[in-house]
Amino acid sequence: MKRLLLPAALLLSSAAWADLPPPDASGCSGKQANASCETDDQKAGACQQSKCWRNDYSKGPPPTAVEYDCLTCVASSPPPDTKSPAAEAGGQSTSSCAAAPATPLFLAALLAGWLIRGKRRIV
Amino acid sequence: MSAVEAILAPADALRARLYRLLAPWAGPLFADRARRVAWLGATQVVIAFLLTLAAPLWMLALGPVLLGVPHLVSDARYLVVRPGLHRRTVLALLCGAPLLATCLGAGPAIGLLALLPAILGAQGPWSRKGLMLTVWACLSGLALGFGATFQLAFAHLHNVIAVALWWWAWRERHARAWAVPLLAAAGTVALLLGTAEPVLTALGAWTAPWTGASFTQHAEALAPRAPPVLALRLVLAFAFLQSVHYSVWLRLIPEDDRPRAAPRPWRATWRALVEDFGGVPLTLFVALAFGIAVWGVVDLTQARLGYLRLAVFHGYLELAVGALWLIEGRRS
Numbered sequence: 001m002k003r004l005l006l007p008a009a010l011l012l013s014s015a016a017w018a019d020l021p022p023p024d025a026s027g028c029s030g031k032q033a034n035a036s037c038e039t040d041d042q043k044a045g046a047c048q049q050s051k052c053w054r055n056d057y058s059k060g061p062p063p064t065a066v067e068y069d070c071l072t073c074v075a076s077s078p079p080p081d082t083k084s085p086a087a088e089a090g091g092q093s094t095s096s097c098a099a100a101p102a103t104p105l106f107l108a109a110l111l112a113g114w115l116i117r118g119k120r121r122i123v
Numbered sequence: 124m125s126a127v128e129a130i131l132a133p134a135d136a137l138r139a140r141l142y143r144l145l146a147p148w149a150g151p152l153f154a155d156r157a158r159r160v161a162w163l164g165a166t167q168v169v170i171a172f173l174l175t176l177a178a179p180l181w182m183l184a185l186g187p188v189l190l191g192v193p194h195l196v197s198d199a200r201y202l203v204v205r206p207g208l209h210r211r212t213v214l215a216l217l218c219g220a221p222l223l224a225t226c227l228g229a230g231p232a233i234g235l236l237a238l239l240p241a242i243l244g245a246q247g248p249w250s251r252k253g254l255m256l257t258v259w260a261c262l263s264g265l266a267l268g269f270g271a272t273f274q275l276a277f278a279h280l281h282n283v284i285a286v287a288l289w290w291w292a293w294r295e296r297h298a299r300a301w302a303v304p305l306l307a308a309a310g311t312v313a314l315l316l317g318t319a320e321p322v323l324t325a326l327g328a329w330t331a332p333w334t335g336a337s338f339t340q341h342a343e344a345l346a347p348r349a350p351p352v353l354a355l356r357l358v359l360a361f362a363f364l365q366s367v368h369y370s371v372w373l374r375l376i377p378e379d380d381r382p383r384a385a386p387r388p389w390r391a392t393w394r395a396l397v398e399d400f401g402g403v404p405l406t407l408f409v410a411l412a413f414g415i416a417v418w419g420v421v422d423l424t425q426a427r428l429g430y431l432r433l434a435v436f437h438g439y440l441e442l443a444v445g446a447l448w449l450i451e452g453r454r455s
Contacts, residue, residue, distance in 0.1 A: 055351045057338035058330045061320055063351045066339075 025052065028071035037073035045075040125397075131389045138388070156384040157299050164303035164375050171366035172310040176322040179362040183341055184334035184427060186362075188419035190369045191430040192412035196400075197372040198437045201380055202444040204399050214244040218443050222436040231266040231273050234439035235259060241443040247450035255446045275345065279357065281438035282364035283307075288445050289371045293379035303375070307367050314359045317352075335424035 027037035028047035035047045052070035055063035142153065153159055174182050202208070209215050217240035225234040242255045266273045290297075290304055313319075323329055330337065338355060345361050346354035381387060381395070396405055419426035 054339055055342060055354070057342065057351075057355055060324045060329050061317075061352045061355055063339075063355070 024072045024074070025070055027073035031071065033071060039073045039075050043075040045073045047071045048074045050074075125393075127393050128390045131393060135388045135390055142386075153386060156378065157297055159386070160297040160375055160378050161300040161302060163378065164297075164300050164370065165306055167370040167374060168303055168306040168310065168367055171363055171370065172306075172313075174366065175310075175314065175359055175363040176319050177326055178328055178331070179319070179323070179359055180328070180331035180334045180336065180338070180341075182362045182366055183358075184331070184336055184423050185419070186365055186369060187430045187434070188415055188423065188426050190373060191434060192408065192415055194369050194372040195434055195437055196408045196412075197376065198440060200396075200399055201372075201376050202440060205380060206444075208444065208447075211244070214240055217244070218440075222440055222443075225435045225439060226433065230270055231277060231439075232263050232270075234436065235263050235266055235442070237439050237443040238262075238446050241447040242450065245447045245450035247452060251450045255450055259446070272348075275347070277438055278345065279361055279364070281441060282361070282368040284438070284441055284445070285368045285371050288441060289376050289379070292445075292448055293376060296379040297375070300375075307364065310363055310367075311360050314363055315356050317356060319359050320355075333423075335422070336427075 024039050024045075027039060027045070028035070031037060031047050033047055033049055037045055037047050039045050048071065050070055050072040051067050052072070053065045053067055056066045057063045151158070152162055171182075203215070218237045221229070221233050221236040225231075238255070238259045242252055242259060245252065286304055286307055290300075338358060341358045341361075342349075342351075342354040346357040349357060387395070400408070415426055415430050418429060
């Protein structure tokens, strides 16, 4: 049974390694113009025809810029009288995302400290 | 004798004849394991560098398709099966769950969760566990804060992690193999300084239409926010280090790990694989390796991307087992 775990892990695998698209283009992947979408920073918007550029290295460096048609997600503008909660809070962002990177660091430091302290007590 | 061994028998006979022919001149190179690993490793790094100068797009296209699955099997074999980690059932299950989740699309912070049971379940001093927990927390913080950038950096760095893991964990078997990490570092620096570019221009190797991919696509995937010239050089360095990574897992670690110091016939290698994995899983691995290779014949780009989706977990596996071994101070 244990021997089947490894092949199962390999065979059931099926996901995420994607080439990175231009900014705000990933939300329009597989969609058509005017379809609703989400920008890279999770704002609602609509897919619009746009121009994207990519570097062409086929003649070596420095690359030449090549323009191509693409769909990018353009955020819908908010109603003019709507204030965001952040603005109402005096412009200070209250997003939990800002704290997220530090959270595991803090928890681990606590845990590590507790573990080391416990060991010293035993000794 | 199994069907596979019957197929391998003539190859072994030819190999033995070749060894006898070369023995008067090359015997000392093969007889001693440390010397063999040193020159094999150095030769492979040099070949990887020369190939990066001559045909980097082909390396990036064919490497994962042909060597990817065998190197994943080698990962599992030398990190899990041969050290017996799969017999530590709870640890294996707790580490395996986040690894499997990354294969199903979970982000890097989830993959890094595989380190937690490895660290907490390791048999070693708590001071080392505390240190490793701090490392895990820093990595997790970076993964949560800079997900896509972290994944890119990890894709580049995991090639180096394999070299470091081999160098440290099997160090008693290859005392004279300094040339391998030194040449790998020198090659990477040379590529980052632009050594390859005149050669690629002279050889007309900036395109390789049959690979189905271009430097543009690789640069967008591997260094999307880097300045153009640096992006190109990072792609070249990735091609080189990926090749070194494969060499480490497919040649150097197997040489170092096996109990018998002398070179092993291919039939004996197959028997050892069957003993380590069992017949059914090994058959599945072989089928998977051939499946991706055949897929590559049909559509090289999709086969490469398919393999890369499959392989997401193995960088985190290397980190988790590396953390376990660093705490336990041993390989098994």
